[in-house]
Amino acid sequence: MTALTAIPSSSLSPLQSKGDERSGALRLIRFSAVAVPIAAATMPIGVYLPAIFARDFGLSLGMIGFIFLIGRLWDAISDPLIGSLSDRTRSRFGRRKPWMAAGAVLFTLSSIFLFFPVATVTPHYLGGVLFVFYLGWTAIQIPFLAWSGEISGHYHERTRIATYQTVVGSAALFVTLLLPALADQLRPGDGHLQMSLMGALVLATVIPGVFLSLTAFPEVPAPAGPAETLSIKHTLRAVFANTLLLRVLASDFAVTLAQSIRAALIVFYVSFYMGRPDWAAALFLFQFVFGIFAGPIWLRIGLKLGKHRTAVLGELVQVAVNLSLLLVTPDTFGLLLALTLVQGLAQGSGNLMLRAIVADIADKHRLETGEERTGLYYSVFSLAGKGASAIAIGVALPLVAWLGFDPRGSNSPQALLGLAYVFALGPALGHAFSALLLARFPLDEAAHSEIRRQLDDQPLALAPAE
Known part of the structure; x- marks a missing residue:
């Protein structure tokens, strides 16, 4: 886990700067x-x-x-x-x-x-x-x-x-x-x-x-002043009037849609197109093994490039991997394994960075309006991902069926080729759209640092209970 402790203690918030970096890592694992x-x-x-x-x-x-x-x-x-x-x-x-x-x-x-x-x-x-x-x-x-x-x-x-x-x-x-x-x-x-x-x-x-x-951790203090009355009108405005949030939501929707299309079709692709049903579940597990190591890798990249640039890079890697699947044939199983390894190492890079960006957007909204919307923004972020997962199944499975694929019977070469195209191009398009949405994203480290400086100058409510 050494890769996860890359931030020097001098740059941490007061909560994380107590103790050494090792204790900080253990505390975050606990959290x-x-x-x-x-x-x-x-x-x-x-x-x-x-x-x-x-x-x-x-x-x-x-x-x-x-x-x-x-x-x-x-x-x-x-x-x-x-x-x-x-x-x-x-x-x-x-x-x-x-x-x-x-x-x-x-x-x-x-x-x-x-x-x-x-x-x-x-x-x-x-x-x-x-x-x-x-x-x-x-x-x-x-x-x-x-x-x-x-x-x-x-x-x-x-x-x-x-x-x-x-x-x-x-x-x-x-x-x-x-x-x-x-x-x-x-x-x-x-x-x-x-x-x-x-x-x-x-x-x-x-x-x-x-x-x-x-x-x-103790909770951070709530913003000063009484809690705002719940209003559907103001809640919807806080979401749909925030263009940066909408870009992040759409980007995460595209990422999750791409991932979910791959997950929905991988068993069919490996079993029927590749002719290796013995690897249908194992290949998904193989990808996940390397996916566990993806987080520390993308953290280090994120510290160098910033969140949105790292997300764009991760999505472009995914685009390249999925387009390369068009080169895979039933006789090139080794190439599929290699691409799956890279897929695992790039797994979740976009989701990871986008999740961290949501809190930055909530900071910007609070500075501009005085409203605390962190919970709301994370709820619609979660909802976007859930919606994409559901839609992926509703789109990918009927599409391959329309192209002639039948998981219960024999399939023509054209039907299997249609399955392979959807398996490769569907995720590639989703990841490409996600990267496009994040290009030239204005809320970078410098902009957020200025937002936090102004927020830190504002009064807070009572200190949190330990």
Whole structure:
């Protein structure tokens, strides 16, 4: 983890400058601990649970799709609502901590019923459990992201904080990917065992993870003055009138759309186009192994180039990798492995930098308007990524089907070539659009330093509770 401690202590905020760099690194790992249960739940919800509920519990695919769609629509309401409410919360414990603690209770209880069903799983049962699960998830994640942007006002330190969260979350995802593979070795096709192992990881880490994060840092003081009254009109204006935020949201949407198209098609691409079904899951895992090392690499680049330039560079690398996939044939599996390795090392570079930029934009908005919108801005940032993930499946799968691909039968060379083109060009276009949106982004280190200087001259509310 030495690459993660590249910022000298003299440049850190008062909270991070206490002690040596080693203790600072451990403290940030501790703060990032809540990313483990959140990441451990991401993979089952998006990949494994729908298939298990259909195969092992007898729910129809149409009903499962409808329930999960309603869950995403619920996110569209709950994410910005909780983000805005946490911005306005005033308590002796701070603004973010009470929401995370309450969310942990809901997340834990609903995880028990989701991964360890105690009754017959009906559509009403699954819908009710997911309603509470998503609410708890949001109540943890959105305030946590907002808080992570408030720990330090230092331009590069925010990148460092986001990097720790990315690396910790990637490690958790890697472990989660191993569990279904382990279950298949013990009892092939046993969905109940897969759910139990993945659920055990979530439940074993949620309470310790939330506790470690809540106790890692005191919250920063809230802005001076009373909390603003919640207004839908002002909330929408704060989002849609902020052109820099809209550029970042669109850029992250494009990045996540590209990543999700690749994830949705990789099993089909490897199994049918490459003719290597034995590598279908392993190649995804291979990419993830190198993805764990991507965060420290891009942190070092970010310290040299700044956030938006680093994001542009990362997206251009992704464009080159995905376009190079057009050169891959079933006889050049080694080339696919090499490109997958580079893909892993470039993985998440754009998301990482964009997440850190959101806090800078919130600083600029607070200086110009006096409004605290960090929680709101991180909620719509999260919502953009979730929307892109859902749309990617709704676009990529019908498109390859329209081109003639059928995962249940034989496919013509033209259909397989269409699958390969979508697998390569879809992500390449998404990453290229993301890079275009970030080109000549005006909020760089110098501009943000001036914003922070002016904000630091403003009065603060009461000091936070330890």
